[in-house]
Amino acid sequence: MKLIALIAVCLTGGLLIYGTMDMPRWGDPRSPASLHVSPRYIEKTLEETAVPNMVTSVLADYRGYDTLGETTVIFTAGIACILLIRRFSR
Amino acid sequence: MEQIVGKYNYWVYIILMMIGFYAMIGKRNLVKKLIGMNIFQTSIILFFISTGSKKGATIPIVANGHGTMHQAIEAIQYINPLPHVLMLTAIVVMVSTFGVALALLLMIYRRYQTLEEDEILSLRKK
Amino acid sequence: MIAPFEDVIIQTVCRFLIPFLQVYGLYVIAHGHSSPGGGFQGGVILGASFILLCLSYDIQEMKKRLSPRANVIFFSVGLIIYSGIGVLCLLLGGKYLDYSWLHKILPVGPVEARSMGIFGIEVGVGITVMAVMISIFLDLASEEQHLGS
Numbered sequence: 001m002k003l004i005a006l007i008a009v010c011l012t013g014g015l016l017i018y019g020t021m022d023m024p025r026w027g028d029p030r031s032p033a034s035l036h037v038s039p040r041y042i043e044k045t046l047e048e049t050a051v052p053n054m055v056t057s058v059l060a061d062y063r064g065y066d067t068l069g070e071t072t073v074i075f076t077a078g079i080a081c082i083l084l085i086r087r088f089s090r
Numbered sequence: 091m092e093q094i095v096g097k098y099n100y101w102v103y104i105i106l107m108m109i110g111f112y113a114m115i116g117k118r119n120l121v122k123k124l125i126g127m128n129i130f131q132t133s134i135i136l137f138f139i140s141t142g143s144k145k146g147a148t149i150p151i152v153a154n155g156h157g158t159m160h161q162a163i164e165a166i167q168y169i170n171p172l173p174h175v176l177m178l179t180a181i182v183v184m185v186s187t188f189g190v191a192l193a194l195l196l197m198i199y200r201r202y203q204t205l206e207e208d209e210i211l212s213l214r215k216k
Numbered sequence: 217m218i219a220p221f222e223d224v225i226i227q228t229v230c231r232f233l234i235p236f237l238q239v240y241g242l243y244v245i246a247h248g249h250s251s252p253g254g255g256f257q258g259g260v261i262l263g264a265s266f267i268l269l270c271l272s273y274d275i276q277e278m279k280k281r282l283s284p285r286a287n288v289i290f291f292s293v294g295l296i297i298y299s300g301i302g303v304l305c306l307l308l309g310g311k312y313l314d315y316s317w318l319h320k321i322l323p324v325g326p327v328e329a330r331s332m333g334i335f336g337i338e339v340g341v342g343i344t345v346m347a348v349m350i351s352i353f354l355d356l357a358s359e360e361q362h363l364g365s
Contacts, residue, residue: 005116013108017101025096027145029166034144038172039165042150046163050331052155054171055178056248060255060334063175064313068298070179071341075291077186078348082288084193085355149252156250178256182345189352196356 099140106133120198120205124191131184135177142170150174230272237265245342249331255338259345266350275358284354287347294344301336 024031041058051057059067094101110133113126150171152163195205202210245258270278302313310317315333316326324332 002116005112008115009108009112012111013104016104016107020097020100020104021093023097023100024141026099026140027143029144029147031141033141033173034165034170038170041171042165042168043163046152046155046161048327048330049334050327051334052152052250053248053252053254054150054152054168055174055252056254056334056338058171059175059178060337061315061330064302064337066179067337067341068302068313070182071295071298071344074182074186074348075295075344077190078291078351080190081193081352081355084190084197151251182256189356192356193352 100137103133103137103140106136118207120195120207123207124188124195127191128184128188131180131187135180135184138173138177138180142173144169226272230268234265234269237268238262241265241342241346245338246335248338249335255341256345258338259342260349262342262346263349263353266346267353270353270357275354278354282350284351287351287354290343290347291351294340294342294347297340297343298337301333301340305333 041062042054045054045057046052049057049061051061107130110126110129110131113129114123117123117126144166147167147169150168152161152168155161198210199205202213204210204213241258241261241264243258244253244261245255248254248258266278266282269281301315301318305314305317306312308317308320313333315330317329318333319326319329322329322332
């Protein structure tokens with residue numbers, strides 16, 4: 001069983017390392033991740049939101065709807081733990 | 091050679107990911123599988139953050155930003171803040187999944203009095 | 217599951233440390249604008265201060281200060297603050313979560329109103345995350361006769 005797991009892990013690792021041949025270099029300023037909408041967030045954060053921390057302004061203002069969904073996720077996890085473990089005696 | 095020097099960070103995170111993956115499928119105890127899942131998710135988070143770095147750039151906080159509303163900000167001097175934002179959500183999802191999984195393990199232990207996968211499967215077959 | 221642990225050194229050190237931890241957690245939430253931090257990080261630190269109280273003393277000590285029923289109310293208070301600010305922006309004429317319309321009720325300009333809106337929702341997120349951390353720990357660490365109604 002562990003031998004099969006080891007073979008599967010090595011195969012997957014080899015495929016993933018082969019997949020990194022196409023990825024950009026580490027620290028490349030012209031990688032596709034840093035080109036499309038990210039320069040707009042970096043340049044306009046101080047004049048549109050007056051918040052120097054770019055991560056907070058993107059998290060809470062430009063992508064505030066995603067943060068609402070994330071707060072709902074952690075709320076649901078808390079409710080799920082309560083429903084699973086607490087026994088309500090009547 | 092250029093492949094190794096330019097991309098060794100991806101290789102390190104793939105090795106970490108494979109360690110977590112082996113723990114998830116190769117171990118028999120349920121808690122060890124859960125720890126493997128945690129290692130897997132942590133390696134994914136590190137991988138994404140490493141794709142957003144730029145050589146010679148500083149952290150994504152404008153220095154002396156309060157008060158002065160108009161400053162010359164160039165996008166190439168600051169690292170990409172978008173992977174950091176997405177990974178904050180991923181960390182919260184990681185913690186939530188871990189909490190609910192531990193609650194499920196507690197219920198499994200109360201019912202079967204064991205946490206080994208093969209013993210639980212043989213107890214269910216009876 | 218957790219037995220009360222009585223060690224003088226640990227109890228004394230934690231008694232001094234926990235108020236500083238809580239002030240630090242509030243500092244991280246409030247300074248999310250200009251230093252690394254924000255709602256999630258500060259909420260986890262606040263939750264960790266309560267968990268430290270539970271680990272160094274007894275679970276009953278924490279329940280005297282924050283009962284599980286009040287904790288469940290805090291789950292919803294944070295989300296109500298977040299959605300409430302969004303609906304308030306909707307009532308003032310803009311879109312949902314469009315904070316620049318808050319300048320009609322606050323004495324600042326539209327750009328500063330976005331900064332205030334960001335601070336408001338970070339407080340809501342911090343409260344919810346703190347309550348969930350404490351609640352998950354309480355569920356996993358205590359026997360079931362302590363909880364429930």
